[in-house]
Amino acid sequence: MNEVIKIFGxxxxxxxxxxxxxxxxxxxxxxxxxxxxxxxxxxxxNITDCYFMLSIFRELGGNFTWxxxxxxxxxxSKAKSDTLLLPYVTAVRASILFVPAILFAFDHCKIFLPxxxxxSPRPVNYHMAIFEEFGFKCSLSKNYLSIxxxxxxxxxxxxxxxxxxxxxxxxxxxxATFFRVNTEIFNAxxxxxxLDLMKFIKSLGVKFQVLFSRKLIRVFPAKxxxxxxxxIFKVQGDRIEFITWCILxxxxxxxxxxxxxxxxxxxxxxxxxxETGARIKVESKDTVLVKTQRRIKRVSVECxxxxxxxxxxQPLLAVLATQCDGNSTITDTVFPSRxxxxxxxxxxxxxxxxxxxxxxxxxxxxLLGASVLSHDIRASASLIVAGIIAEGETTVDGIHHLKxxxxxxxEKLRSLGANIFTMEQEVDHFC
Ligand code: EPU
Numbered sequence: 101m102n103e104v105i106k107i108f109g110x111x112x113x114x115x116x117x118x119x120x121x122x123x124x125x126x127x128x129x130x131x132x133x134x135x136x137x138x139x140x141x142x143x144x145x146n147i148t149d150c151y152f153m154l155s156i157f158r159e160l161g162g163n164f165t166w167x168x169x170x171x172x173x174x175x176x177s178k179a180k181s182d183t184l185l186l187p188y189v190t191a192v193r194a195s196i197l198f199v200p201a202i203l204f205a206f207d208h209c210k211i212f213l214p215x216x217x218x219x220s221p222r223p224v225n226y227h228m229a230i231f232e233e234f235g236f237k238c239s240l241s242k243n244y245l246s247i248x249x250x251x252x253x254x255x256x257x258x259x260x261x262x263x264x265x266x267x268x269x270x271x272x273x274x275x276a277t278f279f280r281v282n283t284e285i286f287n288a289x290x291x292x293x294x295l296d297l298m299k300f301i302k303s304l305g306v307k308f309q310v311l312f313s314r315k316l317i318r319v320f321p322a323k324x325x326x327x328x329x330x331x332i333f334k335v336q337g338d339r340i341e342f343i344t345w346c347i348l349x350x351x352x353x354x355x356x357x358x359x360x361x362x363x364x365x366x367x368x369x370x371x372x373x374x375e376t377g378a379r380i381k382v383e384s385k386d387t388v389l390v391k392t393q394r395r396i397k398r399v400s401v402e403c404x405x406x407x408x409x410x411x412x413x414q415p416l417l418a419v420l421a422t423q424c425d426g427n428s429t430i431t432d433t434v435f436p437s438r439x440x441x442x443x444x445x446x447x448x449x450x451x452x453x454x455x456x457x458x459x460x461x462x463x464x465x466x467l468l469g470a471s472v473l474s475h476d477i478r479a480s481a482s483l484i485v486a487g488i489i490a491e492g493e494t495t496v497d498g499i500h501h502l503k504x505x506x507x508x509x510x511e512k513l514r515s516l517g518a519n520i521f522t523m524e525q526e527v528d529h530f531c
Pocket of ligand 1: 194221222227264267291411412436477505
């Protein structure tokens with residue numbers, strides 16, 4: 101049997117919805133929990149990527165307990181293994197953020213290449229360059245990465261990132277903290293999830309200087325050893341989930357109140373939704389109201405690192421574009437081939453042309469229910485959103501991807517009035 105999501109559309113949605121804790125803030129914080137003996141994490145989402153990270157954490161010698169369904173107690177003393185050759189490592193991209201804890205304990209490490217969504221090539225060359233700046237030599241084979249000490253870690257480290265990579269910025273921060281080296285990260289990424297990691301690490305006595313205009317982060321690590329006492333940290337809300345509900349509200353909201361994320365960090369995505377003509381009103385510092393309009397204007401958007409429009413919301417924006425008046429263009433400069441959702445949306449009647457790293461979406465188009473397959477987290481969400489505005493029955497397969505990053509997605513949608521169900525379906529076996 102195989103789990104699928106079925107939607108009987110079209111649906112108009114109304115009501116209040118609160119985002120869960122952020123996947124992309126949580127995963128690096130689990131890796132950073134190897135810096136402290138004890139920590140209590142609050143606002144933890146129940147998603148598969150969290151379970152994968154916890155399994156790796158445990159394999160490294162850590163322990164964890166669910167104190168309630170959103171609170172995790174984590175304990176760690178020292179990495180007990182220099183190798184991470186586990187299937188979970190290949191399942192989640194953030195697994196590579198455990199390397200600093202291993203290098204700190206053993207001066208060498210062997211790890212499967214990290215996985216995660218496979219919508220684009222996801223090399224680890226920036227991570228390797230960071231390890232090398234800290235005095236290690238890396239060698240890459242087909243499936244794993246070996247890292248060995250080649251010289252002393254210098255007293256100061258300067259990292260120049262070729263692209264403002266989220267994971268590489270987090271990696272540099274963790275290496276600087278473990279090895280207690282003053283570090284400058286040029287062309288750093290500034291996604292709010294990175295700010296959450298810095299906030300977590302700050303409580304260990306590490307200081308940061310964040311020069312946004314120069315795209316520079318300076319890390320001044322604590323000279324003393326890690327604190328032994330327990331501390332408590334609340335993971336921020338999920339930025340991408342917030343945008344997901346706002347786009348849904350713009351498509352079919354009678355009035356949807358989305359809450360649980362600082363609106364000041366959503367300037368560009370909310371501006372884009374506003375430009376379509378959808379009614380969007382900021383109600384408080386973490387809440388917006390969204391209502392659809394009869395006519396939605398076309399969009400022209402480039403997905404870039406924060407504070408620009410996020411690549412993670414690009415598949416959702418593509419669905420919104422199917423209902424816009426005229427030709428919309430969406431360019432993804434972060435993951436130039438993250439377009440697996442497009443072929444599936446076409447099965448529902450969307451008129452999308454992919455050229456290089458850009459999409460042209462002709463609208464407005466009436467979407468019709470169909471059987472579609474999702475290949476990654478955000479593609480799953482976009483196909484479900486499409487199913488909600490489509491006429492008839494939509495079956496979305498591959499929803500294990502959805503569960504990697506979204507908590508209670510179908511349940512939350514039902515609370516807004518959507519006709520959506522998770523069902524078991526028999527798998528066809530072909531000889
Ligand atoms: N890149 C390299 N070499 C590297 C690292 C990155 O060429 O060593 C390239 C990537 O191929 C990509 C660009 O740099 O073209 C940016 O990638 P980045 O490193 O920023 O992405 P990431 O850290 O692997 C995180 C999120 C992704 C999100 C991206 C971009 C986590 C666990 N993952 O990935 O989230 O799309 O940043 O914002 O934080 C998702 O949530 O659905 C998701 C995929």
